[in-house]
Amino acid sequence: MTKPKISVGAVIDEPGSTIKNKTGGWRSFRPIIDHKKCIKCGTCWQFCPDNAINENFEVNYDYCKGCGICANECPVKAIKMVKEEK
Amino acid sequence: MDTHIVERLADYINDGLLKSEMIHAESEHSAISAALGAEAMGVRTFTATASQGLALMHEILFVVSGMRLPVVMAVANRALSAPINIWNDHQDSISERDSGWIQLYVESAQEALDTVIQAYKIAENRKILLPVMVCLDGFTLSHVYEPVDIPEKKEVDKFLPKYNPLFKLDTKKPITMGPIGFPNTYMEFRKETHEAMLNSIEVIKNTNNDFKKSFSRSYGDGLIEIYKIDDADYAVAAMGTVCGTTRVVVDELRKQGRKVGLIKIKSFRPFPKQKIINCCKNLKGIAVIDRNISLGNEGALYTELRSAFYNQKKKPIIKGFIAGLGGRDITLSHIKTAFNKIENSSDIEWLL
Structure with missing residues (x-):
């Protein structure tokens, strides 16, 4: 993590700073999408609270925190949560 | 209130x-x-x-x-x-x-x-x-x-x-x-x-x-206000209205020839440590009157004053008094008691 600048009162005066804060490291379970099962309904894309699934239903692992909401909501059970191992 | x-x-x-x-x-x-x-x-x-x-x-x-x-x-x-x-x-x-x-x-x-x-x-x-x-x-x-x-x-x-x-x-x-x-x-x-x-x-x-x-009005240096401290041996340190009562006691005791004074702490945060040390360097003893108590230890101002002097080679005796809790009046005689008991060895005392 790079050191962000220290401003008075932690005020952020430029938009888009969340992009710099990669939260993928928080993840203990990784969503794996089985594209053969996927019906491209968009439910995972819509539900992802971190906007970490794109329109092609690919996961951005830089930001996915592994909450598992996508796997829970998938109507055809095409998303599996797999334990992260180092 | x-x-x-x-x-x-x-x-x-x-x-x-x-x-x-x-x-x-x-x-x-x-x-x-x-x-x-x-x-x-x-x-x-x-x-x-x-x-x-x-x-x-x-x-x-x-x-x-x-x-x-x-x-x-x-x-x-x-x-x-x-x-x-x-x-x-x-x-x-x-x-x-x-x-x-x-x-x-x-x-x-x-x-x-x-x-x-x-x-x-x-x-x-x-x-x-x-x-x-x-x-x-x-x-x-x-x-x-x-x-x-x-x-x-x-x-x-x-x-x-x-x-x-x-x-x-x-x-x-x-x-x-x-x-x-x-x-x-x-x-x-x-x-x-x-x-x-x-x-x-x-x-x-x-x-x-x-x-x-x-x-054309000011309050000490804005952080602390001292009253008759220059030649004093003993002083009361306190905050708020009790300082008014203390001024009266100081005047009374001075008439009896006792060299006493008052240190009014106006700024508790920030705590103006160095300014307090400077104005107290010739004092023999300080009675701290706290209108609060950190239960299980002592009054807050007492703790802070003693801590301020810890690294000083020459330091006055500092004694803590708990007074005026829950609207109890702090009377002239309470403050006289505090002045009289500075040299006592016990740690803190309640002015009930």
């Missing part, structure tokens, strides 16, 4: 003397949150509270100081429950010692008014940007009438120019306020806020000087 203050402000607004909007909140937690929001919009903000109300604000006090919003608040110092007690002591604001608010304790109604005016100038200083609590003794100052000189508006405007915030919420130039501070930055933000608090020692002093130039 703070009600008289806001009631009078409501009168001013109603009579067109004060151009301001009054926000009625359902609780003190909401009141301080509204003050935070208003201050974030870049306007000067004031609120008043006491006792349980201040305790209810606790959570948001840290948010206001961490966001560096220069809110000014009067605290009409009162005891905390239980038992239920609506009378004066300092337990409420002492319990908020570490909230990141500057705390200035006053001795008279005039000093309360003058300190509120100064508080904005201190709080809004770009080197500081911290909220200020003006702590005035409940009942003794909040509910008793005494003549007060209210300065002319145009003179106050000259002393305290229009507020120009460093940052504010503005749809034309959006900013984020109060974001998350991860472990890699949180400490730096805390350190910065601490340094702002330390810098305020000079700013409080300068503001007191400027106020003296404009209004």
